[in-house]
Amino acid sequence: MSIPIILTNRVDSSLYRKYLKSAKSDLKDATEKILPILRSVETEGDLALRRFTETFDGIQLESIVWNPMDVQVHIDPDIEKAFLKAKENIESFHRAQLRKDWSIQVDGNRLGVKHSPIPSLSVYAPGGTALYPSSVLMGVIPAIIAGVPEIQLVTPPQKEGLPPILVWLAKILGIKRIITVGGAQGIAACAYGTESVPKSEFVVGPGNTYVAAAKSYLAGLGLIGIDSPAGPSEVCIIADESANPMWLACDMLSQAEHGEDSSAILLTDSEALAKEVSRELEKAFEERPKRLAMKKKAIYENSAILVMPNIEECISFSNELAPEHLEIQTKNPEQVFAGILHAGSVFLGPYSPVAMGDYISGTNHILPTARGSRIYSSLGVDTFLKRVTFQEISRESLSRLYPYVKTMSELEGLDEEHGTSVKVRTEGHQH
Structure with a gap:
């Protein structure tokens, strides 16, 4: 068995239509299963959280909420150093995203935008x-940079207690609350609030199908905001004959390592490169057996190497795919990047594997999946900021523009009050 190598073109779409299908898991079954859980948490609060935790995790909760400052942990110095470096880079990149309030003059009036952070956030950590x-x-x-005042971590309980790395991260980030409830019941606790768990307006972070279903369902009810509907991890790579086939194979396998439902699509105009990458994948399976069954299933069942007539067709296909991660390993990656319309995060050149963005470069790795980058963006400071528009209308402008308001409000049948609210101000009545 080997990864499919498909010679195709834009006309004969039947050969690769399956790779354009949404990779997002069908949440219908999961949603039906979680609805009773959500209702129980809404009505019973902490009692339901304790019951579901014992049922699903086999743990009787000593406490639902922990203050990380009360928990002593020891972290390996090398791990501390790595995470502190990542923190520094992520902060640098996201500070540059912070928006400024602004105003302009339009037709004699001052109009503008004021930014304000969402009031509260739960970050889910599987x-x-x-x-x-x-x-x-x-x-x-990014939430801290945006100015979100209330942030809490939510994570499933572990038999060994709180994971030391999460406690340490909470401390260095200034997070004062860790909720030890996972799954759909953890998301429900954030959405509804319980006796112990404060309600959050927004929930972000990865999770299993039940977590994804709970987030999507509760967001649909308007109870919480979420990052974006989540599906399996995916990468698309555009490469020409200049690319290193071993590196391409490694990058495809790094996505396959996430789960058997992950996908890796290589788009190239070189059949020779396609065959080399296929050989490198088989070689890697023999040399690196960790999570082998998972990686093989992801590569053999969900992934492919598509040989296109030219790089332009590769770009076109990538835009239809709208991948979570997009690597461009060509002679001129900037030229290819100029044609890219949809992608969660793009990695330019041979020395930019997705793993750099996953951990250390500074960009955000919480990204839209399942063709979601057509309408969603990566998580960032903007995610946690609301735009409030404002206007200050001058007396002169109000009088000058009233005839237009009169005409438009009459057309819509709202002139009696809409139109009058402007008209009375043009007549000079003041108190």
Whole structure:
């Protein structure tokens, strides 16, 4: 068995249509299963959280909420150094995103925008084998820069207690509350609030299908804001004959390592390169057996190498795919990048693997998946800022523009009050 190498073109779309299908998991079944959980948390609060935690995690909660300052932990100095460096880079990149308030004169009136942060945030951190402490940095740092006043971490309980790395991260980030409830019940606690868990207006962070279903459902009800609907991790790579086939294989496998439902699509105009990458993948399976079954399933069932007539067709296909991660490994990556319309995050040149953005470069790795980058952007400071528009109308402008308001309000049948509210001000009645 080997990864499919497909020679295709834009006309014969039947050969690759399957790779344009949304990679997002079907949340219908998961949503049906979590609805009773959400309702129980809404009505029973902490009692439901304790019951579901014992049922799903096999743990009787000693406490639902922890103050990380009360927990002593020891972290390996090398791990501290790595995360502090990542924190520094993420802060530098996200500070540059901070918006300034502004105003302009339009037709004699002062109009403008004032930015204000959302009031509260929960950052979900998965537990067990899916513990991704780097995602805590990605979720919390832009929110702090945006000025969000209330931030809490939410994570499934562990039999060994709180993961030391999460406690340490909470301390260095200034987070004063860790909620030890996971799954759909943890998201519900954030959305509804309980006796112990303060309600949050916004929830971000990765999680399993039930977490994703809970976030999407509760966001649909308007109870919380979320980053974007989440699906399996994915990468698309555009490469020409100048690319290193071993490096390309490594980058495809780095996505396959996330889970068996992950996907890696290589788009190239070189059949020779395609064959080399396929050989390198097989070689890697023999040399690096960790998570082998998972990686093989992701590569053999969800991934492909598509050989296109030219790089322009690769760009076109990538824009249709709208991938979470896009690597461009060509002779002139900037020229290719100029044609890219949709991608969560783009990695330019041979020395820019996705793993750099995952951990250390400073960009955010919480990204839209499942073709979501057509309408969503990566998590950033903007995610946590609201725009409030304002206007200060001058007396002269009000009188001059009233005839237009009169005409438009009459057309819409709202002239009696809308039109009058402007008209009375033109008549000079003041108190």
